[in-house]
Amino acid sequence: MTTDLLLPRPTARPWRSAFGTLPALTLVVSLTSLSAAHAAGTPARPGALVVEPPSKQRTLVVETRSSSQGIAVLVNDDPITNYEIEQRQKLMGLGAGDIQTKASEKFKALISAKSTTEKLRNILREIIKANPNKSKDEVLDIFEQRKKEFAQSLQKQAVSSARSSILPGLRKKAIDELIEERLKLQEAKRLNVLADDDEIDRLVSGIAGRNKMDIEGFGKHLKSMGADISSMRARFKAMISWKNVIRRQFGHQIAISTRDLDRAVASTEGDDxxxxxxxxxxxxxxxxxxxxxxxxxxxxxxxxxxxxxxxxxxxxxxxxxxxxxxxxxxxxxxxxxxxxxxxxxxxxxxxxxxxxxxxxxxxxxxxxxxxxxxGADDAKRDAAAEDLRQREFQVLAERHLNDLRQDAHIEYR
Missing domain, CATH: 3.10.50.40 (Chitinase A; domain 3)
Structure with a gap:
């Protein structure tokens, strides 16, 4: 079974994020004061807004690549590096259900902060000072655009902060998943049923297409969120290879009885x-x-x-x-x-x-x-039979993986 990974896409509407509609940033400005200050050419007082670049906003937890290359686990002498674990944590974080809630809460906190209002006032002062010859309406138009850009930066900051906050809790889960993948790939290699690159490309391409991107663009999108597409490809390779292992080892053992099939088939009618x-x-x-x-x-x-x-x-x-x-x-x-x-x-x-x-x-x-x-019942019986076969395969797969894990030499560094 393949679980699609649906990623948040950049949006042209700064007030609508991947996690829903959020309150707009507001700043009450007296048009009379603005007009008077603009006409008089009153300089803005010090305190210009300084917004960190997106790269710094995303990198809330930083470790150098060189230090993360150390070996964390050995699975039958097959190493798993800290970098692989970090990348798998980030990949898991993309699909974590509570990221949206956390990001929404952080965004609301940011836009309601007093410092945010002060930064917006500073932006307005900068615009007035930089455009002494523009009309009041022209200045307001420029301010609206800057305000939207500022909201987008806060939105990115909120998502990045939310994602980083859950990564530490995913480390053990990432390690366990990588250990299982090593065992699956080792068994597939032993049976000569490793998945080839074309199969993996088809899966990645399908996910990229559903996100309206090609593979290259999808890889860049993942990278912009701190994840490496190679981690996704490694997960798919293990998944497909393991499916091949189970079919090779246990396909002949699967037998669905008529009684079980009759119980599984629903009694609804359909067109022939x-x-x-x-x-x-x-x-x-x-x-x-x-x-x-x-x-x-x-x-x-x-x-x-x-x-x-x-x-x-x-x-x-x-x-x-x-x-x-x-x-x-x-x-x-x-x-x-x-x-x-x-x-x-x-x-x-x-x-x-x-x-x-x-x-x-x-x-x-x-x-x-x-x-x-x-008849519709025949089609439903075929679907029910396939579902029962998949359940049997799942039971055998879990049992076989447990056996491999018990026999494996796993060393934590």
Missing amino acids: KTELNVQLITLLYDNNLGQAELAKRLGQASQLRTKFTGCDSTSTLAKEAGGTRFMNLGPTESGKIPEPTRTMLTNARDGEMLPATVGDKGVELWVVCGRKTV
């Missing part, structure tokens, strides 16, 4: 679905598709249709024609086949090849080789 057993020959277009090429392919398709004798001969016909692609699609839900092909296939007789149709990549010849009606 039709599955068509279909084949497809595509007479591929040449690079320079024109009317002559299309007419040629349609003629070849008509000849193939006259030679068709049954589903057993479809593959041979395609090979003899040349420039074709044959696909035995097997059982396919009719609802997944686009119109008008779906209606034509549904109305055709079993063992019939449809007249040629023009597709995106070539002239298509569809064949209906059979059909069956799948």
Whole structure:
């Protein structure tokens, strides 16, 4: 089972954060006083606002990379470094449920502080001093923009502070998770079923896509919050590899009884679905598709249709024609086949090849080789059976991991 990690995205609305709508910063300014001060060119009094850069706001707990490279745990002589533990803590912190509440509380405390109002007054004084020739409305427009930027900086500070406050409590959990991952990867390596990079890339890409980013942008987004994408990839590698281990070791032991399946299936009714057993020959277009090429392919398709004798001969016909692609699609839900092909296939007789149709990549010849009606209960039974199998796998996986842990040599430094 894969748990998606949904990350807070930067927002153009400074008053709305990843944890909901928060009270806006307010500052009551007398327009009369502002106008008079502006007209007189009254200088702002000392006390300009100094806001720490985002990098400093995020780094509330700092340890150098060199010192964090020390080994913290050995798992069968396989080291886990302090840096890995820190990164896993930060990754776990991204999904911690109480971060939103803590960040909201910290933000509210910041905006209600007297120092915040004073900083905003200083910002206004700076603007007046720097723009002696601008009108009252122009000065207020500049102030509104600066006020929004200041709110954004407070928002980032609140989130960073909330995240840092929970990291110490995640250290033991991070160590335990990394130890389990080492054991899982060691077992997968022994059985030669380690996950490859392509599988990991697909998972990371899926999460990045749901956050409306590519992998590179997603990695930068994680880094901006103090986490390294390599920690996420390591977690996924262990997860996929362990799934391979359990299926290899225990797949033959899983047997779901009819009685258990009947108990698991709900009694709700549903509409029947039709599955068509279909084949497809595509007479591929040449690079320079024109009317002559299309007419040629349609003629070849008509000849193939006259030679068709049954589903057993479809593959041979395609090979003899040349420039074709044959696909035995097997059982396919009719609802997944686009119109008008779906209606034509549904109305055709079993063992019939449809007249040629023009597709995106070539002239298509569809064949209906059979059909069956799948009731909603059948689909639900399949889903229930898969759920029961996953539960059995989970029990066996936990038991096997406990055995590996008991046999392992784990040394804490």
